[in-house]
Amino acid sequence: MTAANVLWASRFRAGPSPELMALSRSDASHFRLAPYDLAASVSHARELVRAGLLTQAEGEAIEAALAALGSEIAAGTLLPADTDEDVHTFLERALTEKLGPLGGKLRAGRSRNDQAANDLKLYLRDRGRRIVLDLLALQEALALQAERHLESVAPGFTHLQPAQPVSFAHQLLAHAQGFARDIARMQDWDRRAARSPLGAAALAGSAIAKQPELSARELGYDGPCENSIDAVGSRDHVAEFLFVAAMMGVNLSRLAEEIFLWSSRQFRWVELDDAFATGSSIMPQKKNADIAELTRGRAARLVGGLGTMLTALKGLPFAYNRDLAEDKRAAFEAVDTLGAVLPAMAGMVRTMRVDVDELRRQATDGFTLATEVADWLARRGVPFSEAHEITGRLVRYCEDRRIGLEDLDEEDLAAVDARLNASVKTGLTPEAAVGARDGYGGTAPRRVAEQLARLRSDFDGQRAWAMCYDGPRY
Incomplete structure (x- = not known):
């Protein structure tokens, strides 16, 4: 050359x-x-x-x-x-x-310094909205499944141990809530990114292009950057975009992990559609949740890109340094990764088939209704610390006899504590346990239906934001 x-x-x-x-x-x-x-x-x-x-x-x-x-x-x-x-x-x-x-x-009147900062900012403001539209497709898939399973009871877990029954819709919408915050983060990021670097030139501003507010408006910005050195030397808008992408990747990975478990033979909660699963080249019986596994793996790239950008920025003198060229590599990989993962995840969730009977059968495994006993005692004036201890003894009694709480009779209950009687069993169904949690944000079906309605209302506003962009779009 x-x-x-x-x-x-x-x-x-x-x-x-x-x-x-x-x-x-x-x-x-x-x-x-x-x-x-x-x-x-x-x-x-x-x-x-x-x-x-x-x-x-x-x-x-x-x-x-x-x-x-x-x-x-x-x-x-x-x-x-x-x-x-x-x-x-x-x-x-x-x-x-x-x-x-x-x-x-x-x-x-311009420099590659302000051009480079501007080009990437325009690209990310555009692609950020496209990512939101892809994420909304996944949100709609979660909402569709949740609508079908408002009344479906399932085991809820803490520490990956059976804890209490929940509505399966509630479990699905827990993921949707995290993604809703991801969209809000992207919107917040965009507000801070809506300042144009053009007019900053190399670092000191331009002696020729003196009305950057006009070009800023033409390109869909709210206005020009306040400081020309900051305009060309900062990439916190890239690092913040990468954080939003990384957080989205983490949330996607957590959903992927659950679907991976749910579709396993050990759980048997869902069956994946053939179009969104793969097999084995040697074991003909296999049906693998590869989309979920690939999503977990790609999340590592998103987290790594954020680390790369923050490390590149650390200790850089102002204004422009070629180290900043790492911004594009990290940003493009984040955009490309999400562009591949989100549609695949949305399709997998939208088409998966849920085994409602298996969910209900497992909903009471592991004595998940024990809290109902403790609550029943507390409502009758027993201090909860004592109710907890009584219920623990009741669980041990069942374990020793290899029976469930639903199998207890009046004599069994009285053998553990005289304050227990047969009326406690009226609440020992997963439906009763789920229905009892009817405070705001709880797992009772009517509350989950309200949650779903609010989320869908938010989807409308988020979609309108993503589709309304005044900047250049290619």
């Missing part, structure tokens, strides 16, 4: 070495930013017209050429060359090939 092939070569006597360019050239994935760079270039061309560096006719010619480049890139007829160091070099070369020296005028 010769010195003429890079944007920074004017003060050098020789071109960069192959070793330097092998390290310096952007990864091929970075060229996905081309449409966002073109959109920003249109705004910058208008700024140069306002500044008097371009005539109106020159500005219109540049805008037309930029639009043509966008069409060619979208059609796959314009591709970066091996000699293009990055997306900015690629597009300036292509523009100059179309317009000659006029294409070189566009570089005035």
